[in-house]
Every structure is written in structure tokens, then in C-alpha cells.
Amino acid sequence: MSLTSATPRDAAAAAKSASHFLATLPVSARNDALTSIHASLSDSRDAILAANARDMDAARRAAADGHLSSSLVSRLDLAKPGKWDDMLKGVLDVRTLDDPLNVVTLRTRLDDDLVLERLTCPIGVLLIIFEARPEVIANIAALAIKSGNAAILKGGKESTESFVAISEAISRGLDACSVPNGAVQLVTTRDVIPQLLALDAFIDLVIPRGGNELVRYVKQNTKIPVLGHADGLCSAYLEASADPTMAANVLVDSKTSYPAACNSLETLLVQESALETVFPAAAEALLAKGVELRCDARSKAAILAKLSSSADKIQDAQDIDYDTEHLALVLAVKSVRNLDEAIAHINTHGSHHTDVILTADSENAERFMAAIDSAGVYWNASSRMADGMRYGFGTEVGISTNKIHARGPVGLEGLTIYKYKVRGKGHVSAVYGEGEGKKRFLHEKMDL
Amino acid sequence: MSLTSATPRDAAAAAKSASHFLATLPVSARNDALTSIHASLSDSRDAILAANARDMDAARRAAADGHLSSSLVSRLDLAKPGKWDDMLKGVLDVRTLDDPLNVVTLRTRLDDDLVLERLTCPIGVLLIIFEARPEVIANIAALAIKSGNAAILKGGKESTESFVAISEAISRGLDACSVPNGAVQLVTTRDVIPQLLALDAFIDLVIPRGGNELVRYVKQNTKIPVLGHADGLCSAYLEASADPTMAANVLVDSKTSYPAACNSLETLLVQESALETVFPAAAEALLAKGVELRCDARSKAAILAKLSSSADKIQDAQDIDYDTEHLALVLAVKSVRNLDEAIAHINTHGSHHTDVILTADSENAERFMAAIDSAGVYWNASSRMADGMRYGFGTEVGISTNKIHARGPVGLEGLTIYKYKVRGKGHVSAVYGEGEGKKRFLHEKMDL
Structure with missing residues (x-):
């Protein structure tokens, strides 16, 4: 050295x-x-x-x-x-x-x-x-x-x-x-x-x-491959079927347990039918932790209608809020009609880091996890779980939002590639083929 | 579509x-x-x-x-x-x-x-x-x-x-x-x-x-990851212990079975002690197939001393020949003192595609295959084996000399990445940790 x-x-x-x-x-x-x-x-x-x-x-x-x-x-x-x-x-x-x-x-x-x-x-x-x-x-x-x-x-x-x-x-x-x-x-x-x-x-x-x-x-500024992530714009989609206490707990942990972390929540999408049922309690829990909510008109109206505390932490969202990694006690909130609209929003505005669905509907949860193009897709768990230690990797070199090589928390495995070794006895290619007198490859899978 | x-x-x-x-x-x-x-x-x-x-x-x-x-x-x-x-x-x-x-x-x-x-x-x-x-x-x-x-x-x-x-x-x-x-x-x-x-x-x-x-x-001209290879500068290292007939066969197949292919041989390194033993017969076999040999002084002298046919296909190598993918019936030849010199040459001048050692010494073969930084490292087999069909992948999108994601012949696997799914029941991160009253993760490996 x-x-x-x-x-x-x-x-x-x-x-x-x-x-x-x-x-x-x-x-x-x-x-x-x-x-x-x-x-x-x-x-x-x-x-x-x-x-x-x-x-x-x-x-x-x-x-x-x-x-x-x-x-x-x-x-x-x-x-x-x-x-x-x-x-x-x-x-x-x-x-x-x-x-x-x-x-x-x-x-x-x-x-x-x-x-x-x-x-x-x-x-x-x-x-x-x-x-x-x-x-x-x-x-x-x-x-x-x-x-x-x-x-x-x-x-x-x-x-x-x-x-x-x-x-x-x-x-x-x-x-x-x-x-x-x-x-x-x-x-x-x-x-x-x-x-x-x-x-x-x-x-x-x-x-x-x-x-x-x-x-x-x-x-x-480089042609060398880069491993890592620029942004961590994590989102959660809240469905009406979600258990209200569970949803509030997961949202509070995702947003407030370490707001400066890349795996913290930045956007909350709320199913329209959840606006007046599960959502208000979750919003209250977030407000109680000091989170500022930047809401679209429908979600704002839904909270204000049920709010028991003061309204000064409820603001109108600007478009840019849905594309911003706040890294602070600020959460962008938007109502969406259904799962498809939530998926489309996250795939477009998210950073492909970690996204969460809160629902009791396993079919919707599986569809969300299949369709969301992110390194981590979670059902009823906090986005803050995205971490090499928590995943059991021992340690991590970082979290990758790349689409090739390594994705999510990257441990030792992500620092490796592979090579092919061939051991022969003088084997040549020209004797193999489809024609007459040509040999065929065996292609026998062997034990590892 | x-x-x-x-x-x-x-x-x-x-x-x-x-x-x-x-x-x-x-x-x-x-x-x-x-x-x-x-x-x-x-x-x-x-x-x-x-x-x-x-x-x-x-x-x-x-x-x-x-x-x-x-x-x-x-x-x-x-x-x-x-x-x-x-x-x-x-x-x-x-x-x-x-x-x-x-x-x-x-x-x-x-x-x-x-x-x-x-x-x-x-x-x-x-x-x-x-x-x-x-x-x-x-x-x-x-x-x-x-x-x-x-x-x-x-x-x-x-x-x-x-x-x-x-x-x-x-x-x-x-x-x-x-x-x-x-x-x-x-x-x-x-x-x-x-x-x-x-x-x-x-x-x-x-x-x-x-x-x-x-x-x-x-x-x-892009920041998008590129899968493929610009060059296929494959080398072989010939040791004195190699079986002469085997060596000649592998070299002829590697060089002449499809000279325009990326997995064809472009450089032959010859152990000094092989110059007057195994090498001349291999050189004659290549010359007989119409290959032009571009030799350093020592390898040239070794062939000329034993040559039974005409010498017009034996030329003096220029430095650039050892950095050139000829894609034709031209082979650069160079004598090296030992395995270490061969490894250093290939890692410096090769294109990390496929490289071959011809030897009867298994220890040297294993050292070569561990030390050569290429997608394919072969012992006593033709470089032309580097191919998705021959590897049994069914087909390939190409051969990669990248150092990350996918290397060598790339089949369907190389067109995939992975995502992490987490399924919970409202789990939050804040309850886990090392301190008193904190939960520990189980990190139990489960069956796949």
C-alpha cells in the first residue's frame, strides 16, 4: 500500500x-x-x-x-x-x-x-x-x-x-x-x-x-461504470384495505426514523377510496412527529375534514415536490385512483430505490412488487429496511439503483464478476457441428 | 410493436x-x-x-x-x-x-x-x-x-x-x-x-x-452501460511441456477455423525453452495453413533453423503487432522467459476476451487461469470454444469483455437483473438494533 x-x-x-x-x-x-x-x-x-x-x-x-x-x-x-x-x-x-x-x-x-x-x-x-x-x-x-x-x-x-x-x-x-x-x-x-x-x-x-x-x-464525468445511487426517492402507496395502525406505524418509521437517509420515504400515494378511511389517522401520526405534508387538493381536503390538531404543517404540493428527495421531515402526498396509477407514478417519478405498498390485498401487493421497477419492493414493511446490515449481508459498499450488475444494498458479491475456465485435452472447435461426421457437444450439467 | x-x-x-x-x-x-x-x-x-x-x-x-x-x-x-x-x-x-x-x-x-x-x-x-x-x-x-x-x-x-x-x-x-x-x-x-x-x-x-x-x-458516446466487446485479441501461451501434436492442433484451430471471429487467436507467446522443441512443429502447421507469422528475433531464428518449407510467410514483428486484432491469417509470435512474463504480457496487451495455455503442467495451468484477467481462460483447448452455443447457452446476445454485470458469451441470464422483495406485517426499522430493549434480526437462510 x-x-x-x-x-x-x-x-x-x-x-x-x-x-x-x-x-x-x-x-x-x-x-x-x-x-x-x-x-x-x-x-x-x-x-x-x-x-x-x-x-x-x-x-x-x-x-x-x-x-x-x-x-x-x-x-x-x-x-x-x-x-x-x-x-x-x-x-x-x-x-x-x-x-x-x-x-x-x-x-x-x-x-x-x-x-x-x-x-x-x-x-x-x-x-x-x-x-x-x-x-x-x-x-x-x-x-x-x-x-x-x-x-x-x-x-x-x-x-x-x-x-x-x-x-x-x-x-x-x-x-x-x-x-x-x-x-x-x-x-x-x-x-x-x-x-x-x-x-x-x-x-x-x-x-x-x-x-x-x-x-x-x-x-x-466518467465512462467507467459507477456503482451507487444519486437519489433515494422512495414512495409508499396506501390502499383502503390496509390496517390503519399498521399503515401509520410503517409510514412514521419510513419517514421519521432517519429523514436524511436514502431509504426514507419522500412521497405518499393514497388510493382515493382510502382518503377518508385509513389516510387521516396516518396523516395525523405523521403530523404528530413533526412531518410537513405537501398535499394535492383531494388529500388536503381529506385531512382537513378530519383533523383534530392544527393545520399549519399541511401545505399545498407543487409539482416539483413529487420529484424531490427532501431528506427532511417533509412528505409529498398525492391521491391516485388505483394501483395502476400508483405504479405509473412511482415508475416515472421515483428513483428505483425502494418502494412500499400498504394493503391487505395480496393480489395487489404481488402486482405492485412485480410491476415496480425498483431495487426494493416491499409489502407492509418500512422502506428503512433497505440496508445491507438489515438484509443480513454483514456490511455494504452502498446501495445501488443501477439497472445492471448489482442492485439494492451491495455487499461483497457486488464486488465480484465471473470468468469461464475451460479444461481440455487439446479439443478443437472445427470437429463439432451439425453436419455429417461432425461431433455434438454433450452439454451435461455437472454438480457444483 | x-x-x-x-x-x-x-x-x-x-x-x-x-x-x-x-x-x-x-x-x-x-x-x-x-x-x-x-x-x-x-x-x-x-x-x-x-x-x-x-x-x-x-x-x-x-x-x-x-x-x-x-x-x-x-x-x-x-x-x-x-x-x-x-x-x-x-x-x-x-x-x-x-x-x-x-x-x-x-x-x-x-x-x-x-x-x-x-x-x-x-x-x-x-x-x-x-x-x-x-x-x-x-x-x-x-x-x-x-x-x-x-x-x-x-x-x-x-x-x-x-x-x-x-x-x-x-x-x-x-x-x-x-x-x-x-x-x-x-x-x-x-x-x-x-x-x-x-x-x-x-x-x-x-x-x-x-x-x-x-x-x-x-x-x-453514451453514459448508458454497453454490453459487448470492441476487440477480441486472444492469446495463447505455449510451454515446453505441451504435447507437440495437441499444441499444433489447438493453435491451428484457434487461428484458422474462422480468422475473422472475435475468438480467433492473434498472439502466440512461446516459452523460451519451447522454442527449439514444441514450437517449430506448431509453426510449420500454421504456415502450412497459410498463416503469416510475425515473429520477434528469437522465435524467428528458432523456426528458420528447423524450417522445411519456404520462409516467405515469416516476417519480423513490429510492436504494434502485439496490440492488433488482425482478423486475418496473421499471427504475432513472441518468446517469453516464463509463465509470469506471459501473464503480464496478456493482461497488458490482450483484450480480456479468451486466452489459452498449452502445457502438461497442471500447476502452471491453474496459475494461468487464476491470474489472467479475461472472460475465458482455457487449458489445452481452442479459443474458438468461446461461444454461447458451444457453452450450451442455446444462443447469445454477444460476447462481453466488460468487467461488471456479464462477461464472456452472454445468454438470457445477462439480460436480467434482480430485485429484492420484502413481505411483512407492518414491520418497522426503529425496533431493531443493538441496544437494550431492541429486537435482533433473525437472518435465517431459507430454502430457495
């Missing part, structure tokens, strides 16, 4: 070269590297927290001057209760996960002594761009090594000191391992992101970890 | 909308559509072959004027023996393949009455750009429908008449089916490729079917 002052191109070329060796290491060697990183981070606790305190001082000054949001300052803080221990535990958690490599997913006897195998292998070189949250570096470095990928890490300027300190600790940890030196490249020089994004000859996948502006910038 | 004179944007928006319905159709409905397309193509045989004859006339004139290669003219010809029947059989072959959709690949009990499922689903909207080979249209339309994807088909100008005739037949075939009207969009207007490539809001995957100039153009 190198804390590089080399050019981005040299760093990427070195990572590519290292990736070819890393791909051949057994899982024991990759796990040993994680053990070593864990020990090194543990030994460097004081230095890392001191570096983080310097980042925090600078960030607090910037926030006081209005140059930085206070939520970003909060995300920077490694001294928050539990955060340090979680970071270290995260590295060991990755170590305990099953090896994602060399999993045989297809085995076919093409002919006598000619066997085709498809097995998982690393993607190659990952470029990971961080904004705040310096603890993510350790987690992602662990995931990259475990999955046999080389990684180029580029930190954000607000967390530079923390990033360098954590990186140096990881670097020392790796020095004693068989993971090759170039497999993790740390780029600390500024303004190199455009250069890195142009290195599609060396970099196979970009994972931006930050706000949607960063993700959108990355997607618009 | 519509033979559209609409704008590319309208066609893409219509395809997107249709894709949401198509995704919900059962396999029986998708198979019925293929039956219907097959019948319609069969009924339209005369009209399609007449249209193809008009394309052929124009192409022959263009070839006579030097504006078109004769190999392209040959690829246009639907009247070649077997081609028409193969096209029709291809549609029925796709019908018999297993349904790639709704395959459950993960099922986890998150908690009582809270189950997570991952299951395969269509990608959405495919844009398929063809050059010549009009018969591919029917094949790809069949694959798209079977996998539940909407498709936008854009033909090349040389095959316009054939394309329109086949498309009209497919269109009539679909009229009687439950596959929605907009699910296959045919764009016949000229010069719309740049506009189509900009429609990343509607199109989820581009599949260019044509020469490497087309593929490279597409890759460089």
Missing part, C-alpha cells in the same frame, strides 16, 4: 498491476491482511483521533462561517460514542464473511475431458471517492481486499487529516502481509478526481460515497 | 412504459409471442428474401465501387444455404430455454413474518444497434421478449430493406399477442444513433452488434 504522491495515472497503473496478483491470493492471505489492518488501526487509535480532532476544529470553524453544514460536521466525528469501535469491528466482520471468490456457479461437461466452469473472481480495480465519514475508509478497504480487488481511495477535503491517519495505519498493517504493495492506493493530492475518472484503461468500477451531488458529478 | 417514424425520444419513452407491463407477463405469454413471431416470419419468407435481394444488389454495387467490403456483403445475404432456416429455428430455440425471470436466488427470514427474497427480473429497455447480418434482428428480438425486456432496434443502412421487412413481420406477429405494442420499437430513420445514445433516462443497456468501430463509437 502506498500513500502516493505519484500521478493518478501511475497510481492506477500500479493498482491494476497489483490486482492481477491479488486475484490469485487464497482467502487465508486476504483474511490475514484484515487481521493486520485491524491491529494496526487499534495501535494507532490516539494518532487517528487526534487527526480527526483537527479536522473537526476546521469543520466547526467552516460551519460557523456558513461554509459547511452542521450535519456534515457531525458525520466527520470519529469520537462520537461507538463510532471508533464500530469501525474496528467492521474490519473483523468482513473477515468472518464467506469468501466471495472462486464460487463455482456453473459446471458443464462440453465433451469427454472438456469441462466448462464459471466461477466468481474480483472485478479488478475499484476507485472509491469519499466525502465525509472517514470511518468508511477502513470498511471499504476491508471489503476491497476481502473481494480480491485493488482499490484507489480518494478522500474529501474536510476529512483529509483523518483520511491520512487512517490510511497510514492501514498501510502499516498491510506492510507485513502478502497482499501486494500497490493493491491499495491512497490519493491525497487535491483536484485529481477528473484525472482519475478518465483512467478507464485501469479502473473498472467507481464507487462514490457521499451526497447526491458527488454521485451525479461522478456519473456525468 | 411499432415501426416508428416517431422521434427517438418518443420511441424510447414508449419502450420504457411498455417494459413495465412486459415485466409482469408470465412466461407463457412471452413464449406465445415467440410462437407468433415465428409463424409471421415464416409466412413472410418471400417478401423478406425479396427485400434482402434488393439490399444485396445495392451492396454488390457498393462493393464493386470499393465502398463496401466483400465480407460485409456476404454477411448481408439471407439467401445463403441454411441461413433462413437457422433464423427461424433460433426463435423457437429461445422459446424452449428456461424462463430466466423470477428465479429466486436468495431467501432470508429477517424476522417472524418478515421475509426477504431476491429474484431475477428484466433490466428494462435494451437498445440494440445492428450493422449487417439482418438475421440477428429476429434472434435478438426473441431474446429480449423472452427475458421480459423492451427493445429498441436500430438497423444499419446496408440492411435497411431486410431490416424493415423482418421488422414488419415481427410486428405483425406481435399484434395478436399480449406483449404490449410498444415493447419492440423499430427505428428506421437515419442518423439517430447519437440521439438514442443520449436517452439514458429511458434506455438501460446498449448492445451494439457489429464491427469494433461501431462498438468503440457507441462506448465513447
